[in-house]
Amino acid sequence: MRISRRSLLKGAAAAGAAGAVTALAGKAEASEHESKHRPDAVGMLYDSTLCVGCRACVTKCKEANQLPVDQSAMQGTEKAVYDAPSDLNGQTKNIIKVFKDGERFAFMKQQCMHCVEPSCVSVCMMGALHKEGEGTRSFEGENKGTGIVVYDKYTCVGCRYCQIACSFNVPKFEWFDPLPRIVKCELCKHRADKNKTGPLAVANPACCEVCPREAVIYGKREELLAIAKKRIAADPKRYNAKVYGEKEGGGTQVLYLAPASVSFQELGLPELPEHSAASFSEHVSHTPYLHGVTPIALYATAAFLIHRNKKKEEEAEHHEEGK
Ligand code: SF4
Numbered sequence: 001m002r003i004s005r006r007s008l009l010k011g012a013a014a015a016g017a018a019g020a021v022t023a024l025a026g027k028a029e030a031s032e033h034e035s036k037h038r039p040d041a042v043g044m045l046y047d048s049t050l051c052v053g054c055r056a057c058v059t060k061c062k063e064a065n066q067l068p069v070d071q072s073a074m075q076g077t078e079k080a081v082y083d084a085p086s087d088l089n090g091q092t093k094n095i096i097k098v099f100k101d102g103e104r105f106a107f108m109k110q111q112c113m114h115c116v117e118p119s120c121v122s123v124c125m126m127g128a129l130h131k132e133g134e135g136t137r138s139f140e141g142e143n144k145g146t147g148i149v150v151y152d153k154y155t156c157v158g159c160r161y162c163q164i165a166c167s168f169n170v171p172k173f174e175w176f177d178p179l180p181r182i183v184k185c186e187l188c189k190h191r192a193d194k195n196k197t198g199p200l201a202v203a204n205p206a207c208c209e210v211c212p213r214e215a216v217i218y219g220k221r222e223e224l225l226a227i228a229k230k231r232i233a234a235d236p237k238r239y240n241a242k243v244y245g246e247k248e249g250g251g252t253q254v255l256y257l258a259p260a261s262v263s264f265q266e267l268g269l270p271e272l273p274e275h276s277a278a279s280f281s282e283h284v285s286h287t288p289y290l291h292g293v294t295p296i297a298l299y300a301t302a303a304f305l306i307h308r309n310k311k312k313e314e315e316a317e318h319h320e321e322g323k
């Protein structure tokens with residue numbers, strides 16, 4: 001069942017913060033035990049050696065997610081002439097960047113990595129970010145086991161903890177919107193084709209559909225990992241020997257192949273230990289629950305933020321109706 005900001009607020013007010021905490025804590029504990037190994041997890045494999053930097057994926061992503069044009073890279077010119085985002089931002093969920101150092105040259109695609117154990121999910125006190133079908137918020141109709149990190153704008157209070165927590169600097173905020181939301185890739189879950197079976201029935205990333213070089217492909221994470229390893233084995237001179245995302249930060253569902261001459265750090269991917277930051281933060285944040293300490297102040301703050309957002313939304317609705 002979908003929980004709206006309104007019902008969440010009512011629930012929090014009626015039952016009191018302590019009651020809400022108890023319910024959430026129970027679910028948080030349950031989520032901790034949910035399988036980290038998801039055989040049906042989906043993801044993407046980006047092969048930097050195949051990418052030609054055409055940016056078709058950037059444009060198609062915008063179209064598929066109805067994101068506005070971003071002319072920030074054109075600042076300084078008198079008139080922006082085309083959509084030219086220079087980085088991920090409130091209008092851009094997918095970006096192609098370029099690394100260049102003398103003769104060494106490579107393209108890099110950046111979007112949410114759909115981490116196996118995501119920090120953004122771990123720090124979100126409202127459960128507005130969650131692994132599809134898992135955790136403190138799982139909505140009707142969600143698939144379990146896909147591992148897609150989905151976002152619920154109705155429960156987000158705009159605290160932006162997720163932005164701070166993400167090692168990949170992915171979640172962005174709609175700074176210029178009166179009702180700002182977090183913006184990040186959700187693997188085009190809304191484009192899932194329910195008439196199909198397999199990965200396409202759970203998501204259908206527009207960037208993969210449009211790439212003329214198949215530099216980015218979509219499928220089950222386990223199969224993509226096998227494909228990546230096969231490519232490296234077949235042509236070790238072409239590739240960096242590592243598949244980024246297999247283990248970094250606990251693993252990611254978006255995997256990367258880089259040219260032999262370029263490191264993943266040069267492509268902008270952070271060097272991370274094999275254990276996830278989330279496993280540590282979950283331990284810390286769940287400890288008070290285990291010892292029966294109720295963080296009333298935290299949830300009182302959350303209730304306040306929900307109330308404020310609800311008021312803003314109602315004002316905006318009235319404004320729209322009055323037009
Ligand atoms: S890349 Fe960042 S936003 Fe995406 S799942 Fe991982 S922690 Fe969350």
Ligand code: SF4
Pocket residue numbers: 050051052053054055056057058096107109210211212213214215216
């Ligand atoms: S569509 Fe494919 S080739 Fe073009 S920029 Fe995107 S990933 Fe690279």
